[in-house]
Amino acid sequence: MNNCDQFRELLEAYALGALDPEERAALEAHLATGCHDCARSVEEARWLVCQLAYTAPEATPSDMLKGRLMQTVRAEAQSHAEAKPQALPAKRYVPVWMWGLAAAMIVFMIVVTRNVRHLQDETREAEHLNAELMEGNHKLEKELAETKREAMIMMDPKSVKIMMPANGKQGAQLEAKWNAQLGVLVMGDKIPMPAPHHVLQLWLIPKDPKAKPMPSMMTWPDADGKFILLVSNPPDSMGNTKALAITEEPEGGSPGPTTTPIYVGGVS
Amino acid sequence: MPALQAKTQGARIIPGLHGLRICFFVSDVYYFKERKKPTLVMFLAAFTSRSPREVSPDATLLSRLLQKDVSAFEQLYDRHSRLVYGLVLRILQHASTSEEVVQDVFLQLWRNAAQYDESRGPFVPWLCTMARNRALDHLRLKSERQRRREDLPEELPSIAVAPEYEKALDDQRRAERVRALVAALNPQQKRAIELAYFEGLSHSEIAATLKEPLGTVKSWIRNGLLRLKEGLQATT
Numbered sequence: 001m002n003n004c005d006q007f008r009e010l011l012e013a014y015a016l017g018a019l020d021p022e023e024r025a026a027l028e029a030h031l032a033t034g035c036h037d038c039a040r041s042v043e044e045a046r047w048l049v050c051q052l053a054y055t056a057p058e059a060t061p062s063d064m065l066k067g068r069l070m071q072t073v074r075a076e077a078q079s080h081a082e083a084k085p086q087a088l089p090a091k092r093y094v095p096v097w098m099w100g101l102a103a104a105m106i107v108f109m110i111v112v113t114r115n116v117r118h119l120q121d122e123t124r125e126a127e128h129l130n131a132e133l134m135e136g137n138h139k140l141e142k143e144l145a146e147t148k149r150e151a152m153i154m155m156d157p158k159s160v161k162i163m164m165p166a167n168g169k170q171g172a173q174l175e176a177k178w179n180a181q182l183g184v185l186v187m188g189d190k191i192p193m194p195a196p197h198h199v200l201q202l203w204l205i206p207k208d209p210k211a212k213p214m215p216s217m218m219t220w221p222d223a224d225g226k227f228i229l230l231v232s233n234p235p236d237s238m239g240n241t242k243a244l245a246i247t248e249e250p251e252g253g254s255p256g257p258t259t260t261p262i263y264v265g266g267v268s
Numbered sequence: 269m270p271a272l273q274a275k276t277q278g279a280r281i282i283p284g285l286h287g288l289r290i291c292f293f294v295s296d297v298y299y300f301k302e303r304k305k306p307t308l309v310m311f312l313a314a315f316t317s318r319s320p321r322e323v324s325p326d327a328t329l330l331s332r333l334l335q336k337d338v339s340a341f342e343q344l345y346d347r348h349s350r351l352v353y354g355l356v357l358r359i360l361q362h363a364s365t366s367e368e369v370v371q372d373v374f375l376q377l378w379r380n381a382a383q384y385d386e387s388r389g390p391f392v393p394w395l396c397t398m399a400r401n402r403a404l405d406h407l408r409l410k411s412e413r414q415r416r417r418e419d420l421p422e423e424l425p426s427i428a429v430a431p432e433y434e435k436a437l438d439d440q441r442r443a444e445r446v447r448a449l450v451a452a453l454n455p456q457q458k459r460a461i462e463l464a465y466f467e468g469l470s471h472s473e474i475a476a477t478l479k480e481p482l483g484t485v486k487s488w489i490r491n492g493l494l495r496l497k498e499g500l501q502a503t504t
């Protein structure tokens with residue numbers, strides 16, 4: 001499923017930080033589905049936005065600023081050096097064994113250049129592998145940060161509990177905790193899986209009767225029916241929100257709900 | 269070849285051997301020693317790369333920063349403080365607050381140089397993004413007395429991919445080109461982009477400020493940025 005087109009025209013403004021919360025949430029929800037094309041375009045757009053820094057007229061800060069900075073930096077460098085054990089002998093710029101290795105590699109290279117084409121294939125594979133590794137790393141770090149935040153929302157006494165009973169279906173019910181600083185955490189057990197190629201998407205229903213529901217993040221329950229959804233930056237505040245709702249939407253999410261909510265919980 | 273760049277940056281550079289592939293090899297050895305990543309394939313990557321980009325002065329200085337090298341820090345400050353201070357001053361319009369922000373930015377660079385690596389994108393945009401974020405935080409804090417953002421862990425800017433045309437110009441010439449291109453935008457596009465970039469306003473805030481329809485503001489901003497992009501691409 002490909003609904004990138006509707007997000008294309010938001011990417012530059014997103015990189016600039018100019019999107020309003022509703023559009024930002026919709027785009028972030030799309031990026032959270034792991035769309036590589038859009039993620040790459042966002043990063044290129046960020047680079048473009050950075051170039052705007054050059055349009056500010058350059059200005060020279062006072063010598064005092066540099067003086068203060070250098071003083072701090074020198075002091076910290078000194079304590080850093082003292083913290084290191086003096087016993088370590090000064091390292092040679094390049095250890096001898098490395099030159100040995102380097103020489104061996106030159107020989108290796110001569111042999112290898114006869115087979116460059118083959119090597120380039122391997123290179124491509126290697127870069128691919130490397131990129132995958134990096135990505136895996138990144139993901140892990142992100143997951144760790146999310147787990148930490150989830151735990152903090154659970155434990156923080158300031159988090160507000162919102163029950164989200166199912167419409168009709170018996171037994172299954174979701175429970176949300178909303179913390180003004182940390183975000184919204186929605187959890188539940190034995191949650192039925194949405195239809196194939198569909199996700200469960202969270203909506204913030206504004207108090208203002210004229211305002212449309214604000215799209216937020218989406219996910220699936222796991223194989224055991226466990227459901228966890230963390231929204232670090234909800235598109236609106238608790239004060240402006242009447243209720244939280246979850247609907248079933250096509251993969252990739254929707255800018256506005258297309259089905260009747262399955263779970264609804266009033267925000268008091 | 270960004271993967272390779274990232275490795276060289278953390279390593280020592282042998283004087284006189286710039287450009288020689290052996291240099292990349294040695295840096296790889298260092299890299300693997302430190303990071304314990306699969307090795308052989310990486311050597312091959314280093315050897316078969318056609319035109320490794322020259323190590324930029326910034327990359328060399330940054331690698332020295334990891335060893336707490338004071339003179340490397342001073343050189344980085346001398347190279348970039350005018351740009352960073354100019355940017356922050358344009359946002360905050362107040363000299364002493366701006367100097368505080370610049371001080372924070374450079375101290376963070378000094379203390380956490382390891383946080384920057386080239387996989388986060390080119391250095392100057394990274395530094396400017398950090399400075400802009402800090403300055404806009406100050407601006408919001410002042411105007412709204414809203415401390416919410418401060419409670420959250422600071423997110424480091426990531427510009428992991430620079431577009432292909434980034435290499436076409438060096439920093440100095442790109443700066444001139446950007447200034448010329450933005451000056452040539454239609455005044456309304458320019459004004460809308462400036463309100464977003466320097467004042468951190470959103471589409472609807474800009475529409476309210478300029479008393480123009482939201483859709484018009486959106487297309488001013490998008491078309492202006494696309495024109496800037498086209499102009500930079502055209503220089504390749």
Ligand SMILES: [Zn+2]
Nearest residue numbers: 004035037038
């Ligand atoms: Zn997409």
